[in-house]
Amino acid sequence: xxxxxxxxxxxxxxxxxxxxxxxxxxxxxxxxxxxxxxxxxxxxxxxxxxxxxxxxxxxxxxxxxxxxxxxxxxxxxxxxxxxxxxxxxxxxxxxxxxxxxxxxxxxxxxxxxxxxxxxxxxxxxxxxxxxxxxxxxxxxxxxxxxxxxxxxxxxxxxxxxxxxxxxxxxxxxxxxxxxxxxxxxxxxxxxxxxxxxxxxxx
Ligand code: FE2
Numbered sequence: 454x455x456x457x458x459x460x461x462x463x464x465x466x467x468x469x470x471x472x473x474x475x476x477x478x479x480x481x482x483x484x485x486x487x488x489x490x491x492x493x494x495x496x497x498x499x500x501x502x503x504x505x506x507x508x509x510x511x512x513x514x515x516x517x518x519x520x521x522x523x524x525x526x527x528x529x530x531x532x533x534x535x536x537x538x539x540x541x542x543x544x545x546x547x548x549x550x551x552x553x554x555x556x557x558x559x560x561x562x563x564x565x566x567x568x569x570x571x572x573x574x575x576x577x578x579x580x581x582x583x584x585x586x587x588x589x590x591x592x593x594x595x596x597x598x599x600x601x602x603x604x605x606x607x608x609x610x611x612x613x614x615x616x617x618x619x620x621x622x623x624x625x626x627x628x629x630x631x632x633x634x635x636x637x638x639x640x641x642x643x644x645x646x647x648x649x650x651x652x653x654x655x
Contacts, residue, residue, distance in 0.1 A: 456648060461499040463643040465489055466518050466527065469609065473524050479546050479588060479611070486525075486548050486609055487582045494550040494580055494607055500529060501641050505553075507533035507603045508636070516615060516635040518643065523613040528635070532556065532597035532604045539621040540594045541631075545611040546586035551577050554597065554604025558583065561592045561622065568626025577606070586611075592622065 472485045493499075504515040513531040520526065532554070540561050549558075558575045561568065571590075576598060577583050585591055597604045608614075615635045620628035 455498075457501045457641075458496070458499040459501070459641060459643055460646065460649055461493060461496065462517060462527070462641070463646075465493045466520075466643065469525060469527075470520065473520070479586060482611070483546055483548065483584045483586070483589075487584060490548050490550040490607065490609055491580070491582050494552045494582070497552055500552065500605070500607075504529045504637065504641060505531055505603075505605055507531050507536075509533060512536045512538065512597075513636040514615070514633060515637045517607075517641060519613050523616075524611065526610050526613050526615070528608045528610070528614060530595075530606045530608055532606075534602060535597055535600040537596035538594055540592060540623075541621045542587075542591045542619055542628075543585050543610065543614070544587060544591065544617055544619055545614070546584065546588075547611070547614070548582055548584055548609045549577065549595075550582040550607045551579050552605045552607050553579065554599055554602060555579060556604055556606055557596045557598050559594050559596075560590050561594065561626075562590070563626055568622065568624070 468489050469486055515529045517527045517529055555578045560571050562571045615633050618632060620630055622628055
């Protein structure tokens with residue numbers, strides 16, 4: 454198999470950095486970032502295998518990049534067959550794009566003292582992008598749409614998401630604080646452009 458085309462991720466991060474340099478308006482960032490993410494996930498030839506590995510017991514959250522000022526982070530979520538998150542929030546804007554397989558997202562909300570699912574289950578297929586945030590609906594549960602194969606989605610958040618104080622929710626809507634962290638200790642090396650330069654020169 455040929456080497457992962459990591460420059461696609463480096464280019465994405467550069468373009469997203471330019472976008473957040475230009476504006477702090479969440480609407481503009483989500484719209485522009487969503488277009489950039491759709492471009493990134495349109496091709497499935499760049500994610501290194503180490504960041505695409507499922508775990509038999511739980512979904513994995515691999516940090517791919519964090520902005521030096523923690524204005525955004527990029528994460529690969531790897532879902533084993535049938536794996537799901539608890540009901541949880543994000544507290545910052547987020548973009549979810551499906552790279553491989555498909556996932557199901559169910560929103561939840563507190564309404565009139567009750568806590569319940571709201572709206573239909575949203576199926577996000579290969580190449581599709583969805584936004585979450587406190588402004589557009591922040592509490593959901595995500596499940597691998599397949600019970601016989603791995604799905605992978607690429608997430609972008611408006612913070613270093615693994616270090617953000619967030620909450621999971623029980624069936625009564627009671628929050629339980631958590632900080633997710635990441636499954637990996639090392640990051641992909643996005644900055645070795647030597648192969649591309651060698652290719653361009655030959
Ligand atoms: Fe989420």
